[in-house]
Amino acid sequence: MSGVTSRALILEHFGELPRLVERPVPAASPGQTLVRMxxxxxxxxxxxVVDGKFGILPDLPAVPGTNGAGIVLASDSHPEGTLVRVNGKGLGLRLDGCWADHAVVPDATVIAVPEGTDPALxxxxxxxxxxxWAAVYSVAAVQPGERVLVTGAxxxxxxxxVQIAARAGAEVIGVxxxxxxxxxxxxxxxxxxATEMSPEAVAGQIDAVVDTVGGPVLRDALGLVRPRGRVALVGYTAGREFTVDLADFLLADVSLLPVNxxxxGKEVAADAERLLTELAAGELNLPIERYGPDRLTEAVERxxxxxxxxxxxxxxA
Ligand SMILES: NC(=O)c1ccc[n+]([C@@H]2O[C@H](COP(=O)([O-])OP(=O)(O)OC[C@H]3O[C@@H](n4cnc5c(N)ncnc54)[C@H](OP(=O)(O)O)[C@@H]3O)[C@@H](O)[C@H]2O)c1
Structure with a gap:
């Protein structure tokens, strides 16, 4: 591929968005796969990672992007022409990631996906x-008939x-x-x-919460859960912190459990792969917003x- 150039979003300073540049197509070494993303x-x-606010960060300059999908161009381990997805092993964290037309990734990050799958999916x-899946089945351990509240629904x-908990037989309230x-x-x-969350609005006590937003929403959701209920914490888009009155917390007797x-990843992999088929068939729904790499600013803002x-x-593509 000498002489051929390729676009890449290069992060030069934490706290600034990466710049879209042309660069030579990178070459794969043994143990690595070259993917046309x-x-x-x-x-x-x-x-x-772009903000420099994660526990694992790359040396700069670096290409961000923890997940990608594309076609294998060169590899000792994966057949050329295979449609694959890549993630894990520090990709987009300590290693260059997927925000590029071509990415060289460890062979172990490459997983084949069914031909014809939408690469964006x-x-x-x-x-x-x-x-x-981990939140519903492993952490919150939702049982049929339970009342489950999901934030960032x-x-x-x-x-x-929401969809997986409902399939598990729960009555679901989406906030x-x-x-x-x-x-x-x-x-x-x-x-x-979220501003109207109250025992009246959710029509009684909640058995389990899956919280994807954190901050004050998590604090308010905790107050709706029955004693011995569970709160599975996934994310903190609405705030990294909240304060808790420990006396109230002990009295409430609600478990706050992290989902990581x-x-x-390994324990949910088979179920997630199985659900890809259902997503592709439209039996489960995951909306996707698509942007060209020249519209990164807009995508990030959204x-x-x-x-x-x-x-x-x-x-x-
Ligand atoms: N623990 C793990 O292993 C794990 C795995 C995947 C994701 N996560 C984390 O889980 C969270 C949700 O991920 P996601 O992919 O579902 O994200 P997402 O699609 O962007 O959803 C996040 C939701 O957070 C709400 N939100 C509230 N305040 C916000 C703010 N200031 N900025 C942006 N969103 C805000 C928004 O819902 P409303 O408009 O309804 O408020 C938004 O729909 C993220 O923090 C992500 O890092 C954690």
């Missing part, structure tokens, strides 16, 4: 599906959590932060505004402000 996701984790389903993780999102809460959940896909509905993906 067709789509790559822009997620909160990627923005935390292939690069963006695993985290929200896997996290939602129109977001990527939140909307899938959103703005009125424009009420109609994006998947059926059959009852949609409620990095430690649970995600940062919470205006985005579902996944935000850069289309590199």
């Amino acid at each position: 067709l789509a790559t996701q822009v997620a909160h984790l990627d923005l935390n 292939a690069c963006s389903f695993f985290t929200p599906v896997g996290t939602a 129109a977001g990527a993780v939140g909307s899938l959590t 959103v932060g703005r009125a424009s999102k009420l109609s994006h809460v998947p059926a059959p959940a009852k949609a409620v505004l 896909l990095m430690t649970r 995600l940062r402000t919470g205006a985005a509905v579902g996944r935000v993906v850069l289309d590199l």
Whole structure:
């Protein structure tokens, strides 16, 4: 591929957005696979890296992007021409990631996906599906007939959590932060505004919460849960902190439990892969917003402000 150039979003300074540049197509070494990226996701984790606010960061300059999907161009381990998704092993964290037309990735990050899968779906389903599955089944351990409240219920993780909890036999209440999102809460959940969360609005006590927004929304949701109920914490888009009165916390007897896909990825992988088929068939729904790499600023703004509905993906095809 000498002489051929390729676009890449290069992060030069934490706290600034990467610049779109032309560069030579990178070459794969043994143990690495060269992928022609067709789509790559822009997620909160990627923005935390761009901002320099994550526990694992690359040396700069670096290419962000923890998840991508594309075609294998060269590899000792994966057949050329295979449609794959890539993530893990520090990709987009300490290693160069997927925000580029061509990416050289460790062979171990490459997973084949069914031919014909939309690359935007292939690069963006695993985290929200896997996290939602872990939250519902492993952490909140939702039982049929329970009443489950999901915050950020129109977001990527939140909307899938609503759908998976409902399939598990729960009665689901979906909480959103703005009125424009009420109609994006998947059926059959009852949609409620975060500012209007109250025992009356949710019609009684809640057995389990899956919280994807944190901050004051988490504090308010905790107050709705029955004694011995569970709160599975996924994310903190609405705030990294909240204060808790420890006397009230002990009295309430509600467990606050972290959901960490990095430690649970392997245990949910088979279920997440199975649900990709259902997503592709439209039996489960994950909305995707698509942007060209030249529209990164707009894509990031949609995600940062919470205006985005579902996944935000850069289309590199
Ligand atoms: N623990 C894990 O392993 C894990 C895995 C995946 C994701 N996450 C985290 O989970 C969270 C949700 O991820 P996601 O992919 O579902 O994100 P998303 O699709 O962007 O949804 C996040 C939701 O947060 C709400 N929100 C409230 N205040 C916001 C603000 N200031 N800026 C942006 N959004 C705001 C928005 O809903 P409203 O408009 O309804 O308020 C938005 O729909 C993120 O923090 C992500 O990092 C954690």
